[in-house]
């Protein structure tokens with residue numbers, strides 16, 4: 559009799575995630591190749607597009623994409639030679655150069671920045687509740703990874719200084735973003751937000767506790783001070 563316990567479940571979940579990643583990678587590879595790009599070059603263009611002109615240093619690019627500095631450097635050198643990326647003085651680090659998309663780079667980034675169509679259409683075929691459940695699961699996994707040094711720092715709501723979980727108890731969009739000054743619903747949770755500001759470790763813990771308990775963060779704080 560096959561063991562359908564927790565280990566088997568974990569293995570099935572890992573298989574599913576790896577299967578999705580493989581399909582997405584294969585699709586992206588075909589698209590990138592047709593555009594004359596390697597997958598790493600395409601990922602760098604898409605990353606610079608998501609940061610919306612903020613300009614990233616080479617080390618930030620390597621860190622965010624989980625690639626080595628030499629790999630990032632080779633890919634950026636090629637992108638600069640192709641006229642898709644420019645280097646300008648960084649405003650945050652005088653010793654470093656910031657990478658920005660050129661006008662041609664922005665056009666190319668729009669072509670490679672979207673989700674792989676076949677995988678996207680499979681996810682879109684799910685109902686809204688299933689998509690919300692999937693997003694919620696991804697938020698939990700990425701947050702757990704964020705607490706390790708094995709993954710780049712997440713730029714998502716549940717670790718953001720601007721996020722107030724369950725401020726509007728019982729509402730369809732119960733959370734609040736103090737940057738957007740707007741309610742945030744289960745389908746609005748961001749995974750890579752350009753406006754993200756990382757909260758302190760204490761704030762991140764309080765936000766996650768409140769998010770899980772479905773209580774406002776103020777209530778979570780007061781409960782922590784007075785557990786009775």
Ligand code: SF4
Pocket residue numbers: 713714715716718719720721722734735736737738748751752753754755
């Ligand atoms: S700034 Fe972005 S990541 Fe932060 S709470 Fe608002 S939407 Fe979420």
